[in-house]
Amino acid sequence: DAMVIQNPRYQVTQFGKPVTLSCSQTLNHNVMYWYQQKSSQAPKLLFHYYDKDFNNEADTPDNFQSRRPNTSFCFLDIRSPGLGDAAMYLCATSRGTRTEKLFFGSGTQLSVL
Amino acid sequence: SQKIEQNSEALNIQEGKTATLTCNYTNYSPAYLQWYRQDPGRGPVFLLLIRENEKEKRKERLKVTFDTTLKQSLFHITASQPADSATYLCALQETALIFGKGTTLSVSS
Numbered sequence: 566d567a568m569v570i571q572n573p574r575y576q577v578t579q580f581g582k583p584v585t586l587s588c589s590q591t592l593n594h595n596v597m598y599w600y601q602q603k604s605s606q607a608p609k610l611l612f613h614y615y616d617k618d619f620n621n622e623a624d625t626p627d628n629f630q631s632r633r634p635n636t637s638f639c640f641l642d643i644r645s646p647g648l649g650d651a652a653m654y655l656c657a658t659s660r661g662t663r664t665e666k667l668f669f670g671s672g673t674q675l676s677v678l
Numbered sequence: 679s680q681k682i683e684q685n686s687e688a689l690n691i692q693e694g695k696t697a698t699l700t701c702n703y704t705n706y707s708p709a710y711l712q713w714y715r716q717d718p719g720r721g722p723v724f725l726l727l728i729r730e731n732e733k734e735k736r737k738e739r740l741k742v743t744f745d746t747t748l749k750q751s752l753f754h755i756t757a758s759q760p761a762d763s764a765t766y767l768c769a770l771q772e773t774a775l776i777f778g779k780g781t782t783l784s785v786s787s
Binding site: 569596598600605606607608610613620622653655657662663666667668669670671672674 | 682687709712714719720721722723724727767771773774775776777778779780
């Protein structure tokens, strides 16, 4: 009965080689988020979609892109991963953006070699 | 922009004691504040939400307080158990939810 599913669980990529992380949800929530979390740090919001409306955080590098082709799926594309992009990437959903709790997936741990 | 400070990175207590975790924020008081639990290698899980007009919220052994004067929320776990060992994150709303770095609680038997 997993509600927010992230694939793969672990991803290894090479420096500079594009990588895509995926997230799907069975909750039919309007909002999907991508957070980056490095070891012992706070989850850092990269961007979020309210339906098809894309909201980018001001300090999210251009190297990070996202796509949401439909309500259920959202993708995180890292165009040219650097060593500093190694982190856990967390996808989350909520019904709305105000007074709403977030449902998180288990995350994708990205390693960059 | 808002900054969230969870002052203790780690808290070690004995089973049966009450754990108290602190969350401070720096700017305007948010309309509400949330607490999440995160286990190693997993995504955070929602625990409690408290609104600015609520002084206290309880759920089983958990209690959250919200003091807008002090710009602080306290998170309490009473009768703590080893299974409560995890990282606890405080979060509040800006354009979307932003998180503190968390406090890692270890409960020893």
